[in-house]
Amino acid sequence: MQEERTGLRGVCGVGTLPEAECASSPLATCVDRASGTEDEELTNLNWLHENLLQNFTLGGPEAQTSGSPLFDIEGDYKPNQGPSSSASSSSQSRGRDRDSLKSKPPFSFSLLIYMAIEQSPSKSLPVKEIYGWILEHFPYFSNAPTGWKNSVRHNLSLNKCFRKVDRSLGKANGKGSLWCVDPEYRPNLIQALKKQHFPVVHAFCTPPASPPSASSPPRHLFLQGCSFKASWICNLDDKQRFCWCSVSSTQSQCNH
């Protein structure tokens, strides 16, 4: 019955997963073919996969601390969020970040859920924490109408990429079940990430003019996108936050 689910059908419902091995085998191809070939899309995807997940691991529980100064990206400043004194010095770049993050993320809800789950130490999260992760990393939703939560639940239910986990296997208490990514579909989500992420870049988040400063933890992640539209995701300091940008040249100079 649930096999009839739709959602991400194009990438998840495929019987044969031609790129599954590619994406699931660590260090299959990837890395740093920065010289730009047609293969870059795939290699960069692998790179994305590796780094994104690695980054998730790196940024796991410790990076989840939500006490760090929240950047008021939602357009409205939150007065109670103190000025992030050191992290982003330039109000100019702050404004850019705000612009980028108040716009809708170029990720589908499926991918947002995927990223949230993958980042969790146990690779499984209750709905509420998925909400929390999305809110934390994409503050756009904090001002968005609450319908997005419905969409998240809708996705979890509808998408066969996500599976419910018995709560006893994970979290001891709380409402509802834990949700995890079906490993069988993980490569497809990666593929979807690639497909969705790169073409849909219209929110600009120019890399900061200044390097991330020596104090920045080596946790920055950026993605050199495929051929034309280089895109990147980065972590800003201790706050895992995703930015996306488009770069018209073949190589984005992500210096941070």
Next chain:
DNA sequence: TGTCATGTAAACAATT
């Protein structure tokens, strides 16, 4: 033009 993926809204039941 049709199909598909996705987003959104809504209704409803189950659970806490």
Next chain:
DNA sequence: CAATTGTTTACATGAC
């Protein structure tokens, strides 16, 4: 009883 969670249906929109 209210809030949350999970499921389902329906519709709109954009891309292909």
